[in-house]
Amino acid sequence: MNVRRIEKGDFDRIVEVIDHWWGGPISTFAHPIFFYELGDHALVVENGPEMIGFLLGFLAPGERPGSSDDGRIGYVHLVGIHPDHRRRGVGRLLYDRFTEDCREARCSRMKAITAPGNEGSIRFHVALGWEATEVDDYAGPGRRRVVFNKRLA
Numbered sequence: 455m456n457v458r459r460i461e462k463g464d465f466d467r468i469v470e471v472i473d474h475w476w477g478g479p480i481s482t483f484a485h486p487i488f489f490y491e492l493g494d495h496a497l498v499v500e501n502g503p504e505m506i507g508f509l510l511g512f513l514a515p516g517e518r519p520g521s522s523d524d525g526r527i528g529y530v531h532l533v534g535i536h537p538d539h540r541r542r543g544v545g546r547l548l549y550d551r552f553t554e555d556c557r558e559a560r561c562s563r564m565k566a567i568t569a570p571g572n573e574g575s576i577r578f579h580v581a582l583g584w585e586a587t588e589v590d591d592y593a594g595p596g597r598r599r600v601v602f603n604k605r606l607a
Contacts, residue, residue, distance in 0.1 A: 455499050455500065455501055455506070455543075455544065455547060456499065456500045456501075457497055457498070457499050457547055457548065457551045458497065458498060458500070459493075459494075459495075459496065459497065459498075460489060460493055460496040460497060460498050460508065460510075461498075462489065464498045464505060464508065465484075465486070465489040465493070467505055468484050468505075468508050468510075468534065469481055469484050471534070471536075472484050472534055474537075475534045475535065475536060475537060476534065480532075483531070483532050484510065484532060488510040488512070488531060488532070489510075492510075492512035492531075493510075493512075494512070494513075495511050495512055495513060495528075495552065495555050496508070496509065496510045496511060496512070497509045497511070497548055497551055497552060499544050499547055499548060501539065504536075505536075506535065506536040506538075506539040506544055507533070507534060507535045507536065507539065507544040507545065507547075507548055508532075508533065508534050508548070509530060509532075509533045509548040509549070509551075509552055510530075510531045510532040510533070511528060511529060511530045511531060511552050512528075512529055512531065513526055513527070513528055513529070513555075513556065513559050513561060514526065514527045514528075514529050515527070516562070525560075525561060525562025525563065526556075526559060526560060526561040526562065527561055527562070527563055527564065527565050528552060528553070528555070528556030528559070528561045528563075528564040528565070528606075529564070529565050529566070530549070530552065530564065530565070530566040531566075533545060533548060545578060546582065549582060552564075553604075553606070556606060557606055557607075561606055562605070562606060563603055563604060563605050563606055564584075564602075564603070564604045564606065565601070565602065565603055565604075566579065566584070566601075566602040567592070567593075567599045567600065567601050567602065568599065568600050568602070569598075569599060569600070570588060570598055570599070570600055572600070575600075576600055579602045582604070583604060584602040584603065584604045585602065585603050585604070586600050586601070586602050587600070587601050587603075588600050588601075589601050
């Protein structure tokens with residue numbers, strides 16, 4: 455498996471396959487901003503010539519001014535793994551590479567979110583050492599989310 459930076463053709467392919475890979479409509483989450491403006495750290499995994507996974511992540515400034523954490527954050531926005539390649543280390547490979555990028559950029563931590571009930575995502579992040587916290591109204595009134603954080607040394 456080969457991990458590399460995303461290219462325009464990869465983004466186009468992601469938009470084509472994401473609903474199938476996720477098992478439902480989610481393609482609006484693969485907004486072009488995550489390629490054009492925030493794509494410097496987005497990654498794809500290939501197995502031979504085939505794209506089998508992607509991670510749309512970016513580096514963000516720290517939390518709002520005055521918070522307890524003013525360091526940069528590596529934010530994982532969206533990850534997709536081809537259904538035929540799940541549970542084969544593709545997600546871990548993507549997260550390991552993105553974590554390296556975050557450390558090199560001197561991020562203080564990494565962050566991701568998911569909806570409650572997305573048990574696969576929750577188990578995956580916890581297994582990789584992320585802390586999971588359910589937060590009421592995180593995405594607006596009545597929209598609870600599981601917020602993942604991982605401190606970087």
